[in-house]
Amino acid sequence: MKVLKSNWNFAAVVGLLSVAAADARPWRVEQLPNGSKFSCSNCHHSPYGGPRNAFGLAVEKEVTRGSRAPFWSIALAAKDSDGDGASNGEELGDKDGDGKPTDGAEVTNPGSSKSKPSKPVEPIVPELVVENPKFPFSLRFKTVEGQVYEVQSTLDFRSWTTLAKIKGTGSEKVFADRRKALFPRQYYRVKLKE
Ligand SMILES: [Ca+2]
Ligand SMILES: [Ca+2]
The missing domain is CATH 2.60.40 (Immunoglobulin-like)
Incomplete structure (x- = not known):
């Protein structure tokens, strides 16, 4: 009887997880270059899904409900959805939007203006x-x-x-x-x- 009870607990937990995952559509995260870094927060205000941020709304325009077709594109990479001055592609480490992230690129959140690439400080040789x-x-x-x-x-x-x-x-x-x-x-x- 004990074994049966623990099986039930397990099933209940799995059920809850799949409800949460359905809300945030994890396959969309997988289709973004470096998507796993910010996971659901790439597209949603909360890391658990819910209302979409500016980048999430841009993605929503590109996809059909429930579709698993790839949506990352040159056009989506060129947009600056969150208006922080860095394009979505620059933020996700795939500036040209070809779906192949640049090795070692800094990855920031394309849906949050608070997260943006740190511009390299140009060393200025002083004139004496x-x-x-x-x-x-x-x-x-x-x-x-x-x-x-x-x-x-x-x-x-x-x-x-x-x-x-x-x-x-x-x-x-x-x-x-x-x-x-x-x-x-x-x-x-x-x-x-x-
Ligand atoms: Ca941006
Ligand atoms: Ca950003």
Whole structure:
């Protein structure tokens, strides 16, 4: 009798699962490039299904109710359904929409504007301007917020000494070399720290 009872419990759980899955149509997730990352949240506001988000509504236009036919297309990839500036294809790591995701591509949610690709920060090599050529020698350069710069000096272009680390703020920074001027000539450079 005990065995029979546990079988019943099992059947009840399976029944509940299939109801939830029917709502969110898991085969649609499988047809999206990298669809498994956000699963049902690609198309629905909730990870359990329910009302569709902007991308879900765009997908709904492409599919027939209950159909399992592939729907991912170049046209759907080119749209920016959630309006976050990144196309659906860019968000799902398949920019050209050919159904083959790009290896190592960043995957974000095409149905949520809060999830979008992080734009790579372009490293900007700063241009150095001499502020004071006499003692104390100083130079200035424009910085980018979030980047770290090292001011270095050398006598021979072989060994460089780090004189200062400067955190970028988005505005110009001034570096002054207040060391005693022991050498007739010094060379300076500013290195962008990785
Ligand atoms: Ca988008
Ligand atoms: Ca998005």
